[in-house]
Amino acid sequence: MLNAKNSQQACAEETYAVGVDIGGTKIIVVIANQKGDIVYKEKVKTTGRLEKIYEHIMRSLSAAGISQEQIVAIGFGVPGVTDSKEGIVIEAPALSWSHVPFRDQMQQYFDKPVFVENDVNCAALGERWIGSARNSNDFVVVAIGTGVGSAIVANGSLVQGSSHMAGEVAYLVSEQDVIDNESNAFGRFGLFEKKISGVALAQHGILPHILFEQYTKRDENAVSIIHRFVADLSIGIANIVSLLNPKKVILGGGVSQSLHVVIDQICTSVANLTPVPTEIVLTALGEEAGAVGAVALAFEQIGVFNQQGGAA
Template structure:
C-alpha cells in the first residue's frame, strides 16, 4: 500500500478538496459540500471547523429561519485575504511585479526598466520593489506565501536554472540560488509564456479548459502548452518553442539567417521585428510612400505596419498578410498535433487583434482535422504576472495545491 493512503494523508486530501469546493462554489453550506464531494457530514463539519480556525474559510449568516420555516444554513466563503502571493514577469524591456490575494486580485503593482538594472543587480532591485509593495499595503511579511516568476527563456522549474534567456544575456544562470540571497520566502520560476498559459487557464479565456495552446506573438514567438490539465515542459524544458517551427520548406533550402541571434524561423518571418524589417524594405522601394523618408533613415516597427494595414495601405497589407499566413500555418501544425480545446493569442499581437483574428481563422479552418476555438487573451498585459502567481499555487506544496493529487482521482 502506498504511504499516501495513510489516514493523515487522506485527511489532508479531504481538506484540500473541501477548500477547493468552497473556492469554486461559495457561498456553500456544509451539507452541500458533503453531497458534492461524497463525504460524510461529520467529516465535512470537522474539517470545515479546522479551516475556519486556520482562517482559510469564513462563515456568514446566522442560520435564522427562512420564509419556508426551516433554518437557513450557515454559508461558507473562501478567505482570499488569508495570505498573499507575489507575481513577477521579467521581460527584455521591463520587469513587472504584482501583489495578489489568493483569488488572483491584483492589490498593487510596480515595474522598472530591465536594462537599467540587468548589469547592476536585477534581483536586488526586484527585492527592493517587492518590499515596497508589501510595506505600502501594510501586509505582514509572514502572510506572503511566496513568489512566482516568469522569465523569457528556457527554464527548469525544479532546479530554478535558466538554461538560456537571450534577451537577458543569461546562460546557465542559477536564478533560484541567486534569488535566495534577497528573498526569504519560496520562489518558483518558469518560462514566461508557460506562465501566461497558466494565468489564462486560471482566470482568463481558458478557464475550465484542460487542453490549451497559448501563443505569445511579440518581437519573438513562443507558446505554452497545457495537456490534460498539466503544463507540458518537454524533455529539456524547451517544449512550446513554436518560434522555431518551419512554415516554408523552400526558404529553408536557401541559407537561413534569423532576425536575431538564436531566433527561430517562424519568429524571423512572423514576429514583430521581422514585420518591421520587411515593411521598411518595402517602403524604401516606394518613394511615394508616406513613410519613405523615415524608412531611409531608421527601421520601421511592426506597430506601424499594422496601423497602415488597417488604413488599407497596399505595402503594409502585403507584409502583414504574409506574416499572418506563416503564423496560421504554425497554428495548423501545432493544433493538428496537440488537439487543444482552445488556442489563445497573446503578446503584442493583442493591439491588432480585431485585424488579425479573422484572417488567421480564415486560413486555419480548412486545414484542421477538427474545429478549435481561436481567440485572444482576456488577461492581456497581466497574463504573465497572474500566470506567475498561478505557477506558485501549482508548484508550492500547500493546502491550496490541488494539482499534485492528480485532480483527486
C-alpha cells in the same frame, strides 16, 4: 474582537502571492490573493540584477500595504529556457543569464518559497487561472512579441520536454526555408520568428501597431505585409493544432494587442488548413499574463491551488 476561529479565517483571507515577469525590456510585478483578485501591479524597466528585482518587489509590497508575513510564496517568469524543478535558468539571452541557480540565489532575499518558470509557460498558467483558458486542460499559448514563443498545456499539465524546450515554435520550418537552405541555431532568431515577430514586422520600417492601423485604412503596402503575416501565422497555428489538438489557441504578446483586426481571418485560414477543430482567441490578460501566471505558479506549487480556475 475576533475569536480564534474568526482570526484564522481572516488570516487565510489576507494571504497573497507575488508574481514577477522579468522581461527583456520591462519587469511586471503583480500581487494577488487566492481568488485571483489583483490588489497591486507595477511595471518598471528591466534588470538582470537580483538585488534590484528584490527592491522592486519590496517597493510593491510597501505600496500595496501588504507585509511579508501575508505573502505565502513568490513566482517568477523568465524569458528563456528554465529548469523549473531545479530552479535553474539554463539560458536567458535577453538578461545575459546562463545556468543561473535563480531559485537559490533569490531565496537568499526571502524567507518564502520561491519558484521560477519560463515566461510563456507562466502566461499559460495565468490564462488558465483567470484568463482566456479558464477551466481548460488542453490549450496552447502563442506569444508574439519581440520574439515568438509558446506554451503547451495538455491533459491539465504544462508540457516541458526532455530538455525543457517544448513549445519553441520560433524554430518551426517551412518548405521554402529548406529550399532557401535556411537553418535554425541557438542565439539567433528562429525561422518562424523571422516571419511573424514584432522585430520581423518592424523591419518594414514601420512600428507593428502602426502597420496594423495602416492595414485598417487599406494602405496597399500594409495590406500586403499583413496578408503575408496572417498566412505565415496561420500555417504555424494549423500545424500546432494538427499535432496537439488543443481546445484553444490563445494569442498573446505585444503584437496580439493589434490582432483584433485580423483574428477572423486567422480563424478562417487555420480552419482551411487543418480539419482538427480548435478555437483561436486573444489573450484576456494582455501584458500582465506572465506575472499573473507567476502568481498562479506560486499558489499551485505550495498546494493551495486547484486546476479549476482558482485557488483552493
